[in-house]
Amino acid sequence: MITIIAATNRPNSNTLKVANYYQAQLHQRGENVNVFSLEHLPADVLNTDMFGKRSTAFQKIQDLITQTTKFIFIIPEYNGSFPGVLKVLIDACDFPGSFYDKKACLVGISSGKYGNIRGIDHFTGVCHYIHLNVLPLRIHIPNIKLELDSSGNLIQEDTIRFTHEQIDKFLRF
Template sequence: MAATTSIVIIVGTNRPNSMSRRIAEYYQRLLNQYDTPSTILDLVDLPHDFTFTALYANSGKNGAFNELRSHIDGAEKFIFIAPEYNGSYPGVLKAFIDGLPYPNSFTNKKAALVGLSSNNQGAATALSHLNDIFSYLGMNTLALRVKLAQIQAHFHDSEITNPLYKELLEIQAEQIIRF
């Protein structure tokens, strides 16, 4: 099952050495098994002052932000790895989305959502909030939203150890490739 379009995997936090980054790398290896190219866009690479230097009247003026934005402009499919922060997804992800050109950055594009948390809910509310934003922006999201609850207990040595989590991610990867 091969695809010619690269998928952008977005690490939804700017926390250095995040679990989200490790899950993104796991997902990228999974896509590689299906001969599907992908790129990881890690929000840790955002300029520290991007909310002042790249948004609103400064749109298009921050080269580092524009480089990250170019990955969005050229892609048709995305995988968002969204950790749960305070009952939703990280504010830095919202600020990044807000910095993209409206309304066309995500219109008619496709996304898969993966949530992770240290609690028992697997970022279910965060994924719901994110899905609402994408619906508003005209992006189509897969119905299967993978929720990785208590992720620290199920991820060791760069591998997911929970068989159900592995299966759900494999199913979702196949779906986003065909989507």
């Protein structure tokens, strides 16, 4: 099972729009895909789901993570890295079984001109530590506001071509 993680808790984010775009592209290829936005993490996750504790609300998320064999992380740039809420998700999940020897595809987005290059590098280090195998083709989408139309579809030809290549490689990964 493939799960796309929209790695921010910001409501109505461009991150979620890109996650939905990836989901639509995968559906066109006949794949059944879940999208999980971190805006749906329990508000009190730091108090209820860290250090071996487990709430009923987070257990549903843990079950989704456990059942997933491949992840696509859509990661916005936050202060030159990835959002802290993504690290909270990783830390709250069971270790090592949640991600161990599973596969990941990373997509960085930013409103600036580098597409979250540093954040994707930082998160790759986290992935390596938890034994989450990362597809070598990592995409960086800069100036995200110029990349999406009003319906949330990517519109720049080169970005569409790169995302299609990444998706195809990820399905074979």
